[in-house]
Amino acid sequence: MHSFLRAPLALLALASLAPVLPAQAQQNTNPPGVPDTKTVGRPVQSAKDPWLYEKSDLVHDDAWKFGRLSNGLRYAVRKNGVPPGQVSVRVRMDVGSLMEQDSERGFAHLLEHLSFRGSVHVPDGESKRIWQRLGVTFGSDSNASTTFTATTYKLDLPNATPAGLDESFKILAGMMSGPDITQKILDSERPVVLAEQREQPGPRVRLQDAMLDLMFAGQPLSQREPIGTVETLNGATPATVQAFHDRWYRPERATVIAIGDVDPALLEQMVVKHFSDWKGTGPAVPTPDFGKPVEGKPVSASIVEPALPVLTTMAIVRPWTVDGDTVIFNQKRMIDLVAIRIINRRLETRARSGGTFIAAGADLSDIGRSANITTVQVLPVGDDWEAALRDVRGVIADAQATPPTQAEIDREVAEIESSMKQRINTAPVEAGAKLADDLAEAVDINETVTTPEFSYAIFRGAVDGKMFTPATVLASSKTVFQGTATRAMVNLHTPDPAITTKVASALEANVAASAKRKLVGNVSFDALPKLGLPGKVATREQILPGTGIEKLVFANGVTMLMRQDPSETGKVYVNVRFGNGLSGLSGTAQTPAWAGEGALMASGVGKYGQDELDALTGRRQIGADFDVDDDAFTLKAQTTKDDLSDQLKLLAAKLVAPGWDPNPVLRAKVATLSSYANLSSSPDAVMNRDLERLLHNGDPRWGIPPKATIEATTPASFRKFWEPILASGPIEIEVFGDMDAEATVKAVAATFGALKPRVASKAPLAPVAFPAHVETPVTLTHTGQPNQAAAVIAWPTGGGTDNGGISESRKLEVLAAVFRDRLLDQLRSQAGVSYSPQVASQWPLGLPAGGKILALGMVPPDKVDFFFELSRKIAADLVAKPIDADELNRALTPLKQQILRMSSGNMFWMRLVEGGTYDPARIAGVETLAADYSRVTPMDVQGLAMKYLRPDKDWTLKVVPEKK
Structure with a gap:
């Protein structure tokens, strides 16, 4: 059963070492439509059709219609109206890098690229243009991915008409059966694939390669990264790529998934019409044996990558044995999941309180139909990986030696149950693209899909x-850490000749079972700080007729924008904006603002720390995130109608009585410093660190601060900085979604409306400036691969909402889209210099200045000047003459369709009007939204280019390899 209970292993996902937060959901009553648990399941299906459920006893999801063509191609179609008008198509080929021979490494991915270029039905490059005219954004709405076991082509077609569907299915069918593999196209696209490989972050790639070599030793997967090698890609010829295609691109290896806001019969008709004539070339070739984990291979390895944190990854590998997706299979996996969750919660509690590791987490996954694997990743404090690994193994040993309490189990079970109930509640608004992706992934791992009700x-x-008892969870805690072999890898900052022996010894060493189990006692929202008497509504009015948005002002000065809209079933979005954000900070001095997003919410509320808050909210859909925006600080959450009152209480209490636990600050500091060297390890890392600051003329409010600033941050300085910010400045709240308007007003009145009036700061805001024009590019260096560089060119525009700023910003998006399409064609498709160049228009509505049009490309060092020449040539051409109608249509139609799709969600409307109670122009700008895009003309685009793309105003940056 494919569901959220599966989590793919990310061998390099340092993000997986972030705090292990509990799944959050709501509802305490059983949802409707759930069958009697005594009758769950059905006899194991022995027939092949419906093909997904062979060898499974799971109840079929009848919303899907499954079929099989006479040539062996399988398909599934379904009706779904989220977002309205869209159809999502996935063509999954059972062809991945594990099907390649040694001389073909990278061919599956190369063929994915070639298929998009041209095929039997369309000439080279035309499919992209056809889809643009239909509203498809290249790279997001039309894309593909190649893994160890599959190549999946993805198309999200907005405003899908019968004619558009017919054309799209025709193109997709041609891409599968007859890609145009000529010498010309191969020579054009090969550099793009090599650019994609070149642009990958070197340290992470080397770590991943080393992990694959160790974890999957003796199996093909260890040597089959989908990107391939330079040698094999350069050695590819039309004949060898065609031979690979003919061997593997066959209808019986294809699965077509189509779901969207049309009659499923039409989708089925499209599949039959366009894919029935496809015939394989030559005899079918069996899927190769992916092998099983084997004993007798090295159990330890290391790599030296100073740009990455010191990191230990331990893996227990077992054979992959998924042969049938059954009820009992899933129930046993659920017990394993509970065991892993309990261990992760204990690890997270240890990390939060300080100790030998910053973060640690375990994961259970099936990888590449090659192994079932338990991984444990450990990010130590400092360089002492041995102490950190020993302590983590101690926590695991404790879980294997002593049963968990039933209370621990019940907590995890309750949170899983709440998540599953919430999934039932929100199923009516599950996006079709997500359902299509889920089904494609289920096919990939030999599992099925069923309804949320039957999953529950x-x-x-x-x-x-x-089945969830101390004894069964104890047994799972043992079995998930047993297997064919246990292997571990350590990343170091300096070489250690004895490291492999040390790692092997660390794996075999006896560890004392950690007896430190922290059990959170009874927690209650009643124990949160008191907020005062409910406030009164001073004014309430409807704004923007037809949108359902209301504006309220409370007696204490708190303002609110509210929209009751049940279209997104079970979802309520909450934003609490206060203060001035970055614009209110010092424009000349470094501050501890950098740690706010990572440590402020984790520092607690009142007498409750993060562990208590997890226990308080874990079984419900209550969250608390913190963002620093240009013009405001924001507390945000997604909740439900039933949990909204307590959600608001929690956020209000954070402003009134914030906790100041020092550990989250220290943890954020250590974690940031441990990876600081990575910020110099590649061109894109350097730009992530410095570009925004440089584009704001060196203003310290933007960009990642210097290492010295992070080192100087203490819990005391953090509190001194953030405490007055939380206590001051006007408050604006947005509550949009599936809620009751009157109950919401009452809940806001009892929380934020009950606060004491807050005084806005009268201090002038520091100005924002764009850097002056430079004759030669600003130059930065990186410590990574010598064949990597980056180039940036930017032109200043504007900011704010005065003098038609909102309308201007929208038209600039069209100019940027035209610029991007040209740069993509000329830099990528024609020159093969960059894999994914970007062009964007940024116009900050909350600042009076600071906007820009920016073009960026990852390029070889010797092509930096070419990037600038090409960008300036495109800019000059946009200034010199109007674009033609077709080019405008191909840029504008995808933008319009993006807006139409987003407009079906409450988050879209919230983002449009946030800040509008203090800046009415934002609300007024909603009324011009359609006109601002639909009335753009070629002359408008030229006029904007003439106004902003001036050669005497541009600013350039290059990031080149450090001289050794």
């Missing part, structure tokens, strides 16, 4: 059958 019934069957 399977879970309840395990609960009612008393």
Whole structure:
């Protein structure tokens, strides 16, 4: 059963070392439509059709219609109206890098690229243009991915008409059966694939390669990264690529998934019409044996990458054995999941309180139909990986030696149950693209899909059958850490000749079971700080007729924008904006603002720390994130109608009585410093660190601060900086979604409306400036691969909402889209210099200046000047003459379709009007939204280019390799 209970292993996902937060959901009553748990399942299906459920006893999701063509191609179609008008198509080929021979490494991915260029039905490059005219954004709405086991082509077609569907299915069918593999196209696209390989971050790639070599030793997967090698890619010829295509691109290896806001019969008709004539070339070739984990291979390895944190990854590998997706298979996996969650919660509690590791986490995954693997990643404090690994193994040993308490189990079970109930609640608004991706992934891992109700019934069957007990979880805690082999890798900052022996010894060393189990006692929202008497509504009015948005002002000065809209079932979005954000900070001095997003919410509320807050909110859909925006600080969450009152209480209490636990600050500091060297390790890392600051003329409010600033941050300085910010400045709240308007007003009145009036700062805001024109590019260096560089060219525009600023910003998006399309064609498709160049228009509505049009490309060092020449040539041409109608249509139609799709969600409307109670122009700008895009003309685009793309105003930057 493919569901959120599966988490793919990310061998390099340092993000997986972030705090292990509990799944959050709501509802305490059983949802409707859930069958009796005693009758869950059905007899194991022995027939091939519906093909997805062979060898499975899971209840079919009848919303899908499954079929099979006479040539062996399988398909699934379904009706779905989220977002309205869109159809999502996935063509999954059972062809990945594991099907390649040694001389073909990278061919599956190369063929993915070639298929998009041209095919039997369209000439080279025309499919992109056709889809643009249909509203498709290249790279997001039309894309593909190649993995170890599959190549999946993705198309999200907005405003799908019968004619557009017919054309799209025709193109996709031609891409599969007859890609145009000529010498010319191969020579054009090969540099793009090599650029994609070149632009990958070297340290992470080397770490991943080393991990694959160790973890999957003796299996093909260890030597089959989908990107391939320079040698094999350069050695590819039309004949060898065609031979690979003919061997593997066959209808019986294809699965077509189509879901969207049309009659499924039409989708089925499209599949039959365009894919039935496809015939394989020559005899079918069996899928190669992917092998099994083997004993007798090295159990330890190391790599020296100073740009990455010291990191230990331990893996227990077992054979991959998924042969049938059954009820009992899923229930046993759920017990394993509970065992892993309990261990992760204990690890997170240890990390939060300080100790030998910043973060640690375990994960259970199936990888590449090659192995089932338990991984444990450990990010130590400093360089002492041995102490950190020992302590983490101690926590695991404790879980294997002593059963968990039933209270621990019940907590995890309750949170999983709440998440599954919330999934049932929100199923009506699940996006079709997400459902299509889920089904494609289920096919990939030999699993199925079922309804959220039957997923929940399977879970309840395990609960009612008393499968979650201290004894069963103890047994799982043992089995998930047993396997064919246990292997570990350590990344170091300096070489250690004895490291492999040390790692092997660390794996074999006896560890004392950690007895430090922190159990959180009873927690209650009633124990949060008191907020005062409910406030009164001073004014309430409807704004923007037809949108359902209301504006309220409370007696204490708190303002609110509210929209009651049940279209997104079970979802309520909450934003609390206060203060002035970056614009209110010092424009000349460094501050501890950098740690706010990582440590402020984790520092607690009142007497509750993060562990207590997790226990308080874990079984419900209550969250708390913090962002620093240009013009405001923002507390934000997604909740539900039932949980909204307590959600608001939690956020208000954070402003009134913030906790100041020092550990989150220290943890954020250590974690940031541990990876600081990575900020110099590649061109894109350097730009992430410095570009925004440089584009704001060196203003310290933007960009990642210097290392010295991070080192100087203490819990005391953090509190001194943030405490007055939380306590001052006007408050604006947005509550949009599936809620009751009157109950919401009452809840806001009892929380934010009950606060004491807050005084806005009268200090003048520091000005914002764009850097002056430079004759020669600003030059930065990186410590990474010598064949990597980056180039940036930017032109100043504007900011704010005065004098038609909102309308101007929207038209500039069209200019940027035209510029991007030209740069993509000329820099990528024609020159093969960069894999994914970007062009964007940024116009900050909350600042009076600071906007820009920016073009960026990752290029070889010797092509930096070419990037600037080409960008300036494109800019000059846009200034010199109007674009033609077709080019405008191909840029404008995808933009319009993006807006139409987003407008079906409450978040879209919230973002449009946020800040509008203090800046009415933002609200007024909603009324011109359609006109601002639909009335753009070629002359408008030329006029904007003449106004802004001036050669005497541009600013350039290059990031080149450090001289050794």
